[in-house]
Amino acid sequence: MLLKMHLPPLDVAVYPIVTMAHGRYGGPVRPASSSPNSPDFSNIQKLIRNIFRSSRLSVQQVERLQGRLHQVYFLRMTDGSALVLKCPPQLNTRLLRHEQRGLETEAKVLELIKPYTQVPVPQCVKHDPQGGSLGSPYIILSHIPGTRLSDVAPYLSASERTVVDHALGAYIRSITSLAAPSFGMMHRVSAGTGSTSWREAFVSLLESALRDAEDMLVTMPYNSIRYHILRHGPMLDQVTEARLVPINAGQPENVLLDEGTRQVYGLLGFSDVVWGDPLMAGVFMDASEAFYQGYGEYPVRERNARVRQLIYAVYRAVVAVVTHYYRPRFASEELDARRSLTWALNQLSQV
Known part of the structure; x- marks a missing residue:
């Protein structure tokens, strides 16, 4: 069945989702990066509390994951759930022309796929092209465990x-x-x-x-x-x-x-x-x-x-x-x- 999209519903606002996948990450554990444009623990903690507007739900642990381009972080929450934070590449990373809007593209695509198909993709919990307290664009995704x-x-x-x-x-x-x-x-x-x-x-x-x-x-x-x-x-x-x-x-x-x-x-x-x-x-x-x-x-x-x-x-x-x-x-x-x-x-x- 062909589903015809009428644009621009691609620019709809993204609202926080509080139901997140549970499970463990099977990859190697890496410490959070300390490079100049990498978010630190306190900023990530503040961001999560602002998104969910709760002082009780907070980040317990941050792990840096292996990513080919973007900076990717695994966030383990105090309630046992997990999220994935994706940030722009390091400042010294040279991007190809088609890579300039990768985070924006991913957020919009997931917003389309999730409600209109049964494909198991991450939920886009939050997308902020301005960056807020992090100071640079980011997307937060639900975590899908697996190999x-x-x-x-x-x-x-x-x-x-x-x-x-x-x-x-x-x-x-x-x-x-x-x-x-x-x-x-x-x-x-x-x-x-x-x-x-x-x-x-x-x-x-x-x-x-x-x-x-x-x-x-x-x-x-x-x-x-x-x-x-x-x-x-x-x-x-x-x-x-x-x-x-x-x-x-x-x-x-x-x-x-x-x-x-x-x-x-x-x-x-x-x-x-x-x-x-x-x-x-x-x-x-x-x-x-x-x-x-x-x-x-x-x-x-x-x-x-x-x-x-x-x-x-x-x-x-x-x-x-x-x-x-x-x-x-x-x-x-x-x-x-x-x-x-x-x-x-x-x-x-x-x-």
Whole structure:
């Protein structure tokens, strides 16, 4: 079922939710950071008391969690519940153009998904773009306990993985059933300045990533990339309705499983989302038969859809390569991204 969203309900106010998930965090415990733009315990405590307007509900412990971009904190409350606080990256972190509004995007996306679908995503408890007592933008999310699929995937039986993939397909279908009147990044569509065509919106996204690469003098086949996207651009015009596309949701590191049942318990990773073609989501690349059964259709069997999927593979590879230059992690990540880029361009050249 396709659920048509009428904007701007994307800018509705967010009110505190006092029911929060219980459970333990399975990751490593880290002390709260003391860097200049990191919140300290007293400010976090004051923030929570102001949100819930209660002196009895307070923060008992703060743990810094591993985050690839944003500063993420696990807050254990005195009543036994838990929250997750997400703040902007460190001041010395260089962001790509599409990453500038990650916190805002995540808050708005969760506000859409939660009431209109049955997808197990965190509840956005509070979003403050001004920062209040913290002095910088933040979002507070309910905590979903569980184990990341990326950590346990090698230990799942074939039947357990089939159940997981089927559930992911169904959840992604629910998310991509949400539609908007225009294409593009979340903040643009929310402001009524989205694009009228998917081709225009996608090319803008790709050019932003290529300009990020050019700013860092990254060696990349720019001419080849632009040539193939221009040549196959008309394929993008066949996407006539803007759907909610979670580019990274559904990836193994963003899927939480129940430790006992090994079933999908939560989905994360909604800071990079656009209104466009569902096939742009990375989870579709090399998806299993069980995933498509859960999704309810097999769109990549169509030639046009396969070409669009290759175009999106180029975009994701470009972003991965550029991200490595902005925030280096492992050399293997850049090599893998460059292999993916070369493969996708070669495939497009044969179409």
